[in-house]
Amino acid sequence: MDEVTRIPVGGERPYDVLVGRDLLDPPPRLLPGATRVAVLHAPPLKELAETLGERVRAVGVDPLLIEVPDAEEGKRIDVAAACWDRLGEAGFTRTDAVVGVGGGAVTDLAGFVAACWLRGVRWVPVATSLLGMVDAAVGGKTGVNTAAGKNLVGAFHPPAGVICDLATLDSLPPADLAAGMAEVVKCGFIADPVILDLVERDPAAALDPTGPVTRELIERAILVKADVVSGDLRESGVREVLNYGHTLAHAIEKVEGYRWRHGHAVSVGLVYAATLARLAGRLDAATAARHRTVVAALGLPTSYPADAWPRLLAAMRVDKKARGSKLRFVVLDGLARPAILEGPDDELLHAAYREISR
Numbered sequence: 001m002d003e004v005t006r007i008p009v010g011g012e013r014p015y016d017v018l019v020g021r022d023l024l025d026p027p028p029r030l031l032p033g034a035t036r037v038a039v040l041h042a043p044p045l046k047e048l049a050e051t052l053g054e055r056v057r058a059v060g061v062d063p064l065l066i067e068v069p070d071a072e073e074g075k076r077i078d079v080a081a082a083c084w085d086r087l088g089e090a091g092f093t094r095t096d097a098v099v100g101v102g103g104g105a106v107t108d109l110a111g112f113v114a115a116c117w118l119r120g121v122r123w124v125p126v127a128t129s130l131l132g133m134v135d136a137a138v139g140g141k142t143g144v145n146t147a148a149g150k151n152l153v154g155a156f157h158p159p160a161g162v163i164c165d166l167a168t169l170d171s172l173p174p175a176d177l178a179a180g181m182a183e184v185v186k187c188g189f190i191a192d193p194v195i196l197d198l199v200e201r202d203p204a205a206a207l208d209p210t211g212p213v214t215r216e217l218i219e220r221a222i223l224v225k226a227d228v229v230s231g232d233l234r235e236s237g238v239r240e241v242l243n244y245g246h247t248l249a250h251a252i253e254k255v256e257g258y259r260w261r262h263g264h265a266v267s268v269g270l271v272y273a274a275t276l277a278r279l280a281g282r283l284d285a286a287t288a289a290r291h292r293t294v295v296a297a298l299g300l301p302t303s304y305p306a307d308a309w310p311r312l313l314a315a316m317r318v319d320k321k322a323r324g325s326k327l328r329f330v331v332l333d334g335l336a337r338p339a340i341l342e343g344p345d346d347e348l349l350h351a352a353y354r355e356i357s358r
């Protein structure tokens with residue numbers, strides 16, 4: 001086994017994030033006392049889920065493999081309900097557990113299934129996408145999408161541990177690898193500018209899943225997220241900074257019917273949030289411009305159609321950071337100085353959008 005990095009996440013139910021290669025044995029070890037483990041996966045990760053099922057069986061635990069639709073198609077309440085039916089048929093009790101094997105969509109669903117079953121059983125995400133490793137699997141936010149918007153139904157339910165097996169990235173499509181980098185770049189702007197220096201120095205190295213730069217970026221981003229969520233699981237304060245770029249991003253995803261990659265939407269959302277902060281007099285022009293150049297260097301999108309604005313604005317109004325009719329945006333007052341922009345008026349919001357739209 002390759003060297004394993006262990007990143008602790010604090011809070012009322014502390015756990016570790018394990019980063020390394022060939023890490024399929026830890027999941028059953030993280031769930032002592034379980035007699036059954038449901039392994040949720042989408043079709044692309046079937047083989048890995050089966051291997052995991054065999055490892056689970058080898059330690060005397062019954063695996064229940066549950067295949068769900070891929071990507072955002074699986075992040076639906078009817079899919080969660082079908083999973084609960086399977087757990088019921090198999091007689092899952094409070095000592096049993098759920099493992100989610102896949103990208104952020106599957107681990108968000110698996111965590112939500114675990115959060116609601118018997119009002120909360122243990123779960124472990126085995127993150128297989130870059131975005132899942134650096135973000136979705138860490139921090140205990142679980143949930144599904146609804147017609148009203150992205151992630152509007154969910155629960156805070158920390159996992160028993162998180163597995164980031166870097167070997168799984170070898171099969172991840174390059175577009176999904178780049179999409180995950182949008183969240184890494186987000187962490188660079190809100191907390192760890194070394195991330196930005198590393199990406200700018202060699203964007204190709206950042207996108208090579210077998211190389212040391214990608215691993216360093218992954219570990220740095222996990223450290224940022226672990227630090228934030230350790231002190232604020234339920235997003236009552238500082239955790240909002242992890243939503244940098246997400247107010248517009250989630251609106252884009254909704255307008256696209258959840259067919260755009262989350263990371264691509266976040267990339268556009270970061271450029272938008274930086275532009276908004278500059279126009280609001282909060283952020284200097286150079287740092288704002290740096291958002292566009294960093295994400296563009298990774299081949300990520302930086303703009304969205306101009307005529308979508310009315311639909312985007314309507315979608316942003318149900319953002320979870322909004323309070324009443326007041327929108328709230330995470331912005332930067334400088335590099336690694338995140339803050340909140342309270343209730344910007346519609347003209348300012350539109351002016352920023354005009355600068356990034358095409």
Ligand SMILES: NC(=O)c1ccc[n+]([C@@H]2O[C@H](COP(=O)([O-])OP(=O)(O)OC[C@H]3O[C@@H](n4cnc5c(N)ncnc54)[C@H](O)[C@@H]3O)[C@@H](O)[C@H]2O)c1
Pocket residue numbers: 042044045070071072075102103104105106108128129130131132135136137138139140141142151168169170171172173176179180261262263
């Ligand atoms: N809970 C959180 O805190 C949090 C944080 C960030 C994002 N998210 C959510 O995560 C989701 C996005 O996650 P994502 O970018 O991983 O997308 P995804 O889960 O849709 O995965 C992208 C694609 O890659 C495939 N895939 C994953 N791992 C693979 C591998 N190793 N080899 C081959 N194919 C693989 C998937 O099957 C899918 O087709 C969104 O729903 C987003 O809202 C949640």
Ligand SMILES: O=C(O)C(=O)C[C@@H](O)[C@H](O)[C@H](O)COP(=O)(O)O
Pocket residue numbers: 135139141150151152183235239240242243244246320
């Ligand atoms: O963990 C968080 O908190 C985040 O905001 C991380 C985001 O990258 C992630 O996309 C999250 O799912 C968004 O949360 P939401 O509460 O805005 O749905």
Ligand SMILES: [Zn+2]
Pocket residue numbers: 135183246262266
């Ligand atoms: Zn995100």
